Amino acid sequence: MPHFKIYPLSTGTFYTAETSLLYYLANDANPGVKIPAVYWMFVLRGPDVVILVDNGPGDPATWGAKYHHNYERLPDQEPIAALKKLGLSPDDVDIVINTHLHWDHCHANHLFSKATIRVQAAEIQEALKPVPAHRSLYTPAEANPPWIQAMSRTVPVNGDEELLPGIQILALPSHTIGFQSVLVDTAIGPILVAGDILPYFDNWTGRWGYDHIPSGIMEASLHQYYACFDRIEKIKPVAILPGVDPKVAETEVYG
Numbered sequence: 001m002p003h004f005k006i007y008p009l010s011t012g013t014f015y016t017a018e019t020s021l022l023y024y025l026a027n028d029a030n031p032g033v034k035i036p037a038v039y040w041m042f043v044l045r046g047p048d049v050v051i052l053v054d055n056g057p058g059d060p061a062t063w064g065a066k067y068h069h070n071y072e073r074l075p076d077q078e079p080i081a082a083l084k085k086l087g088l089s090p091d092d093v094d095i096v097i098n099t100h101l102h103w104d105h106c107h108a109n110h111l112f113s114k115a116t117i118r119v120q121a122a123e124i125q126e127a128l129k130p131v132p133a134h135r136s137l138y139t140p141a142e143a144n145p146p147w148i149q150a151m152s153r154t155v156p157v158n159g160d161e162e163l164l165p166g167i168q169i170l171a172l173p174s175h176t177i178g179f180q181s182v183l184v185d186t187a188i189g190p191i192l193v194a195g196d197i198l199p200y201f202d203n204w205t206g207r208w209g210y211d212h213i214p215s216g217i218m219e220a221s222l223h224q225y226y227a228c229f230d231r232i233e234k235i236k237p238v239a240i241l242p243g244v245d246p247k248v249a250e251t252e253v254y255g
């Protein structure tokens with residue numbers, strides 16, 4: 001089985017996320033406390049293949065201002081500049097996996113012109129016609145967002161799929177109905193690139209007396225969400241990489 005290494009790259013920081021957006025009801029004494037959220041792009045490098053899991057939000061001055069919200073992006077956090085730090089160019093990317101199509105995860109899909117995009121079919125349907133309460137999280141299709149621009153290179157996923165030896169896509173309806181995480185074989189064991197099903201490390205390791213805490217933003221039912229937690233428990237990954245925790249940066253290379 002080939003082993004992969006996982007490199008997290010920041011594509012920007014949203015400094016004023018509220019606790020209640022990231023931890024569902026867990027800290028109802030302080031729902032308005034602001035905490036930082038880092039928009040991670042994960043690069044999976046294996047023998048002869050480069051895979052991205054998510055690739056960050058759109059430019060704050062254009063997409064952010066017009067359709068979503070502001071956040072800080074330094075020049076070296078622009079996705080192509082960030083990749084360059086690993087000696088990679090956009091054409092080196094073979095596959096892009098979007099955990100979901102919220103605007104902060106897929107706004108560089110169009111930049112990787114040689115890559116096949118893999119996202120759940122159910123997530124594409126949701127992004128085209130989001131449930132009203134989640135409209136602000138998806139860029140309107142009429143605006144021709146990057147994931148639409150890359151649609152001709154998109155191959156929808158239906159449920160779980162072994163993408164390649166060592167790379168397993170897991171359908172986990174939770175934060176969104178078409179959500180997926182990626183289980184990666186590494187030299188130290190399987191690592192779950194979880195994404196926003198677990199925004200922070202302690203959504204999984206527990207806090208305030210809870211074993212695990214769902215995101216404050218969810219589209220599946222809570223029962224479905226906890227069933228995903230049960231699945232992850234059974235898989236027993238050696239590490240779980242959350243969607244937006246600044247502490248991901250404490251390790252330069254996972255696996």
Ligand SMILES: [Zn+2]
Binds near residue numbers: 100102175196
């Ligand atoms: Zn999201």
